[in-house]
Amino acid sequence: MSLQLGWPDYMVIRDENRCIKCEVCAKQCANEVHKLDSDYDKMMADESKCVNCHRCVALCPTRALKIKVNDLEFKPNANWTGSAIKEIYKQASSGGVLLSGMGNTKPYPVYWDKMLINASQVTNPSIDPLREPMETSVLLGRKPEKLEFDKDGKLKTKMPPQVKLDVPVMFSAMSFGSISKNAHEALARAATDLNIMYNTGEGGLAKEFYQYGPNTIVQIASGRFGVHPEYLNAGAMLEIKIGQGAKPGIGGHLPGEKVGEAVSKARMIPRGSDAISPAPHHDIYSIEDLRQLIYSLKEATNYTKPVSVKIAAVHNSPAIASGIARAGADIIAIDGFRGGTGAAPSRVRDNVGIPIELALAAVDQRLREESIRNDVSLVVGGSIRNSADIVKAIALGADACYIASSALIAVGCHMCQNCYTGKCNWGIATQRDDLVKRLNPDIAYERLMNLITAWKHEIEELLGGMGINAIESLRGNRLMLRGIGLNQKELDILGIQHAGE
Amino acid sequence: MKKEGEIRIPSGCAISGILNKNGERINGEDIITSIELMRDRSNGLGGGFAAYGIYPQYEDLYALHIFYDDLVSKASTEDFLNRHFEIETAGKIPTRKKKGIDGEPLIWRYFVLPRRFKLHESELKESEYVARCVFRINGHYEGAYVFSSGKNMGAFKGVGYPEDIGRFFMLETYEAYLWTSHGRFPTNTPGWWGGAHPFTLLNWSVVHNGEISSYDANRRFVEMYGYDCTLQTDTEVITYIFDLLLRKHKLGLKQAVEIMATPFWREIALMSEEDQKKFEAIRAVYSSALINGPFSIILGFEGGMLALNDRIKLRPLVAAEKGDTLYVASEEAAIRVICSEPERVWSPRGGEPIIGLVEGRR
Numbered sequence: 125m126s127l128q129l130g131w132p133d134y135m136v137i138r139d140e141n142r143c144i145k146c147e148v149c150a151k152q153c154a155n156e157v158h159k160l161d162s163d164y165d166k167m168m169a170d171e172s173k174c175v176n177c178h179r180c181v182a183l184c185p186t187r188a189l190k191i192k193v194n195d196l197e198f199k200p201n202a203n204w205t206g207s208a209i210k211e212i213y214k215q216a217s218s219g220g221v222l223l224s225g226m227g228n229t230k231p232y233p234v235y236w237d238k239m240l241i242n243a244s245q246v247t248n249p250s251i252d253p254l255r256e257p258m259e260t261s262v263l264l265g266r267k268p269e270k271l272e273f274d275k276d277g278k279l280k281t282k283m284p285p286q287v288k289l290d291v292p293v294m295f296s297a298m299s300f301g302s303i304s305k306n307a308h309e310a311l312a313r314a315a316t317d318l319n320i321m322y323n324t325g326e327g328g329l330a331k332e333f334y335q336y337g338p339n340t341i342v343q344i345a346s347g348r349f350g351v352h353p354e355y356l357n358a359g360a361m362l363e364i365k366i367g368q369g370a371k372p373g374i375g376g377h378l379p380g381e382k383v384g385e386a387v388s389k390a391r392m393i394p395r396g397s398d399a400i401s402p403a404p405h406h407d408i409y410s411i412e413d414l415r416q417l418i419y420s421l422k423e424a425t426n427y428t429k430p431v432s433v434k435i436a437a438v439h440n441s442p443a444i445a446s447g448i449a450r451a452g453a454d455i456i457a458i459d460g461f462r463g464g465t466g467a468a469p470s471r472v473r474d475n476v477g478i479p480i481e482l483a484l485a486a487v488d489q490r491l492r493e494e495s496i497r498n499d500v501s502l503v504v505g506g507s508i509r510n511s512a513d514i515v516k517a518i519a520l521g522a523d524a525c526y527i528a529s530s531a532l533i534a535v536g537c538h539m540c541q542n543c544y545t546g547k548c549n550w551g552i553a554t555q556r557d558d559l560v561k562r563l564n565p566d567i568a569y570e571r572l573m574n575l576i577t578a579w580k581h582e583i584e585e586l587l588g589g590m591g592i593n594a595i596e597s598l599r600g601n602r603l604m605l606r607g608i609g610l611n612q613k614e615l616d617i618l619g620i621q622h623a624g625e
Numbered sequence: 626m627k628k629e630g631e632i633r634i635p636s637g638c639a640i641s642g643i644l645n646k647n648g649e650r651i652n653g654e655d656i657i658t659s660i661e662l663m664r665d666r667s668n669g670l671g672g673g674f675a676a677y678g679i680y681p682q683y684e685d686l687y688a689l690h691i692f693y694d695d696l697v698s699k700a701s702t703e704d705f706l707n708r709h710f711e712i713e714t715a716g717k718i719p720t721r722k723k724k725g726i727d728g729e730p731l732i733w734r735y736f737v738l739p740r741r742f743k744l745h746e747s748e749l750k751e752s753e754y755v756a757r758c759v760f761r762i763n764g765h766y767e768g769a770y771v772f773s774s775g776k777n778m779g780a781f782k783g784v785g786y787p788e789d790i791g792r793f794f795m796l797e798t799y800e801a802y803l804w805t806s807h808g809r810f811p812t813n814t815p816g817w818w819g820g821a822h823p824f825t826l827l828n829w830s831v832v833h834n835g836e837i838s839s840y841d842a843n844r845r846f847v848e849m850y851g852y853d854c855t856l857q858t859d860t861e862v863i864t865y866i867f868d869l870l871l872r873k874h875k876l877g878l879k880q881a882v883e884i885m886a887t888p889f890w891r892e893i894a895l896m897s898e899e900d901q902k903k904f905e906a907i908r909a910v911y912s913s914a915l916i917n918g919p920f921s922i923i924l925g926f927e928g929g930m931l932a933l934n935d936r937i938k939l940r941p942l943v944a945a946e947k948g949d950t951l952y953v954a955s956e957e958a959a960i961r962v963i964c965s966e967p968e969r970v971w972s973p974r975g976g977e978p979i980i981g982l983v984e985g986r987r
Contacts, residue, residue: 248836248919249939256937257889263909270874271910277879279903286909495849498913590838593937594887596908597839597917603633604841 127213132171135192136180142188143167149180149189154547154559177540179549211470222470225543225553227370227462227507227529230474234462235481235614236513240623242604244591251593253584259594260583262292262524264361264501265430266454284454285430287361289524290319291580292595293514295572296459296505296526297343297365297434299327301378301387301399302466302543303532304560307552310535310568312336317569318576323526326350326365326376326401328390334358341432344421346375347401349391356424361455363432364417366405369463369506372436372477376401377467382546382555415451422452430454430501437461437483437506438476442490449491449500457526458483460506464529466553467544480506481520485618488521488600497521497600511582520618521600534575535568633857638822638834639666639787639808641954642923643963644930644981649949650678653796655963656804661788662962663955666834667808669725671821672790673782675830675925676801680777686713686736687755690773690780691762692818693731698768705766709758710737718781723793726785730818734779752827752872759826764853770819775828778927782807782821790821802983805925807832823925824860827872830925831864834955835940838918846913859920866914867924878931878980884911886936886976923953929982938975945970951981 136157145167149158155173158180160166174191181189198206211222244250251258265286272280295311302325315322316339323341324333328350333340340359344351356362367373378387378399388395408414418431432455433448435441445456460480465473484504491497504517505526514525533539536550543553551563583595592598606623607615615622641659645651656674680688689706693699706712715735739754747754759771773780778801781794787808807822823830837843837859844854844862850873852865863885870881884907888896893904908915919939924931932953934942945952945960945967952960957970973979 244838244918248838251937257891259890261890263905263912265909267910271876271880271906273876273880277877278899279906281906283902283906283909286905288905492845492849497849498846498910591836591918592838594912594915594917596912597842597915599842599913600845601839601842602845604838 131194131196132174133194134171134174134176135194136169136171136174137190137192138167138169139188139190140166142186144186144188146185148183148185152179152183152549154549154554154556175540175542175545176538177542177549178538223467223544224470224473224541225465225467225545226539226541227464228474229541232462232479234507235479235610235618236509236516238608238610239481239516239605239618239620240608241512241515241519241586241590242606243589248591250591251588253581253588256588256593258584258588260291260580260587262289262595263287264289264455264503264523266500267498269499285428287321287430288319289321291576291583292518292522292524293576293579294320294341294503294524294526295322295531296463296528297323297325297341297363298466298528298532299325299343299378300330300333300390301325301327301382301555303553304548304551304555304563305330305386306560306563306565307532307535307568308333309565310563310572311531312340313565313569314572314576315339317573320576321361323363324359327378327387328392329355329358330386330390343434344417345401346403346405347399349393349399349401352392353424356421359429361430361432362421362425363434363455363457364405364414364421364453365434366408366414367434367436367438367459368465369436369459369461369477369480370465371468371472372438372461373403374469374472375403379544379546384555387555411447411451414448418452432457432503434459437478437480439478441478441483442486445487446490446494446496449496453500455501455503456487457503457505458487459526460504463506464532465543480504481516482614482617484517484522485520489619492600511579512586514579515583515586515598516605518595518598519601519604521602523599530575531572534571535563631857633840638810638832639663639955639959640806640832640834640921640923641959642803642805642832642925642930642932642952644803644951644983646949646951646981646983648678648802648983650800650802651804652798652800653791653804656806657788657791657796659952659954659959659963660791660806660808661786662959663808664786664788666810666955667786668810669786670784670811671782671809672785672787672807673780673821673823673832674787674791674794674796674804674806675773675778675780675823675825675832676796676799677778677803677925677927678801679779679799680736683713683736684777686738687774687776688779689735689737689759689771690718691733691735692770692772693733694768695731698766699731699733702762702766702769705758705762706735706737709740709743710735711740712737719795719798720793721795723785723789725789726783726793729783729793756827756868760851760853763855772819773825775825775830776927778828778830778925780823780825780830782823783818784821803925803930805830805832805923805930820856820858822858822860824856824858824864826864826868828927829864829867829871831860831867831922832925833860833863833920833922835859835920835922835935836918837863837916837920839916842913843916863916863920863922866916870911870914871926878978880907882931882933882976882978883907884914885916886933886978887911887915888976889936921955929980931981932973932979934973934975934977936976943970943972944979951979953979
């Protein structure tokens with residue numbers, strides 16, 4: 125008898141009347157769940173390998189398949205829940221750290237869903253975006269305190285470099301390695317045609333992607349993978365990655381199995397070797413060290429590109445952000461604890477960091493109290509799920525938002541949270557050639573274009589409803605928000621009033 | 626019910642302005658007649674005037690107009706004034722009984738200069754010193770409110786219809802080269818005199834019709850530069866933006882307009898490369914000073930006035946000229962009632978400023 129419950133998490137329900145034994149499910153499943161049993165001439169399933177990614181369900185030509193959460197339950201216990209017990213079984217048998225992919229799954233409050241947006245009625249008119257101009261462009265970069273003009277009204281001030289986005293959205297850092305080449309290509313092409321930015325992540329940049337430079341953010345992370353002068357100058361913006369919302373305080377690990385020829389070249393590491401990013405940058409043990417790295421990067425790029433510093437949202441984010449602004453960063457990116465990841469220890473993902481909504485509100489307010497908010501741009505990510513989340517983030521004080529999970533869902537991710545296995549059946553979080561080619565970069569590109577275009581329309585509608593025709597007039601405009609079901613402390617931190625006030 | 630300053634109260638309005646570009650002064654009858662015509666744009670909950678050139682005998686002194694709730698607040702405020710200013714002369718602002726005007730506070734006027742040693746000690750410019758003293762009183766002295774603090778100019782305002790307020794303050798006895806006025810239609814009943822318009826700081830006065838949808842973005846921007854938005858009104862924040870841009874950042878009127886009603890990106894795309902760079906810089910640095918939503922405003926200052934609409938003209942604004950006089954108002958009728966045959970009448974486009982300057986002043 126086994127010491128632990130050997131029952132799988134999911135059940136594969138196959139309608140025998142519909143199944144034609146075409147074996148599509150078997151061919152599609154990289155986890156090898158499905159198999160034709162020739163003795164019985166019947167499709168069988170080893171459900172213990174199933175991750176509920178829906179690939180077989182989506183491709184079954186006769187719609188014979190369903191995956192359900194296994195309804196076998198432990199005796200009800202509010203403290204010792206099924207997952208708590210199963211995690212102990214797993215660790216007791218493996219002796220290892222629990223791993224997860226994608227973002228925090230725990231039922232923490234989602235503050236986006238507890239904020240409501242205003243609209244104009246009578247005392248000022250709403251604006252129809254189909255009839256009137258509606259501006260969603262933003263400029264990211266350091267701003268001088270004021271401008272100077274000569275007698276003829278000509279600009280005298282020399283402006284620091286700015287990056288202009290047509291929509292206040294950017295594709296957040298996802299390295300080539302953690303995601304496939306086809307996914308990377310779709311992001312780069314969509315960013316270019318949408319006139320927004322995508323981010324290389326810490327995986328370096330393959331030569332064939334240099335053509336998307338004007339819409340590329342090149343990231344410099346603690347492992348320094350693929351960082352060289354040409355790389356730094358390949359993008360239009362640089363980003364120093366200090367932390368990530370899904371795993372604040374720890375580094376990263378790309379298993380050697382994912383490091384094939386192309387990834388090895390982009391990262392400048394031997395093929396098949398693990399790529400381990402240390403928890404801290406070993407040349408940044410304090411804020412003054414960060415300043416040196418910021419200016420090293422500026423020197424390396426001749427002060428032509430803004431430098432962003434990305435941190436995870438943690439308890440003292442406001443003070444950290446203030447330090448980053450004063451250390452010379454042009455953009456501060458903050459990643460909330462619901463942000464996604466290719467792989468993170470589950471305990472860290474589910475217990476470390478704070479929601480982006482609270483971090484954003486606190487950071488924006490702190491920078492204003494120090495009169496330095498206008499000096500820098502503020503970008504937030506860590507689970508932006510739709511255009512309303514973006515509008516709320518900007519009203520709280522963000523300049524723009526980073527999205528990654530949403531972008532991957534647009535190209536087919538089904539949120540099975542097993543990215544770290546490298547067996548992504550949708551061709552996204554994998555380097556296996558047979559799987560990668562499942563993701564058609566042309567279709568993925570088009571779906572990303574569609575998503576952001578749709579969100580742009582929705583942002584315009586919401587702006588027009590508020591009587592605003594330029595998105596900068598929404599930035600930090602917290603009167604446009606009201607809380608619903610929040611306590612006074614939460615309202616105070618968010619800097620908003622309750623609905624009805 | 627919360628008083629103005631504790632809550633944000635939107636309002637619609639009427640505005641009117643008359644400027645003599647030769648600097649010749651006229652009494653307050655015309656401006657009262659003009660704003661009176663637009664009575665149905667107000668609802669009796671606020672009216673006011675700003676007048677420039679009215680105190681030639683004290684033209685180098687700051688004229689502080691102050692509302693007091695009671696003698697206690699007057700005593701403590703005067704103690705502050707005595708410590709910070711040399712008071713040349715002081716007295717009640719003359720008023721007459723007027724039907725429809727009641728519940729008025731104590732209304733006092735002081736002609737002052739900063740105490741020299743205090744000013745020296747503060748290491749501030751004189752204007753900044755005065756502005757900070759005004760913020761100090763309005764923010765910290767319960768029951769006292771400085772509603773005018775410029776030189777050779779003054780605001781007169783209160784709760785009531787503007788024409789009644791004008792007659793209450795006996796504006797026919799003042800002569801000014803620039804008059805602006807405001808009739809208010811708040812969608813709430815503050816019943817507080819300080820909340821009426823115009824809003825002023827130093828020599829700036831603003832009358833405004835509209836409800837700006839960028840309010841909180843603008844407020845949180847100017848608060849970074851030491852402005853306390855105690856009233857939570859559009860007019861207050863617009864005045865502070867003007868003060869920040871014109872006085873502190875030393876920009877010209879034209880640049881202030883280019884910031885507050887900035888061109889659309891699609892218009893910028895058609896400009897010369899140099900102008901594109903300029904407007905990109907403006908929209909980068911001063912994006913939070915863009916005034917969004919419906920407004921028409923008249924900024925009064927020493928030497929002229931500026932009238933401006935929002936970028937897509939969501940509020941009315943008409944201008945007219947006759948001889949050396951420039952008129953602006955919410956309605957053409959409000960101009961024709963005092964100038965029956967203007968030489969030119971026009972409606973400025975959204976974002977297109979009307980600037981009138983007095984010869985030989987600035």
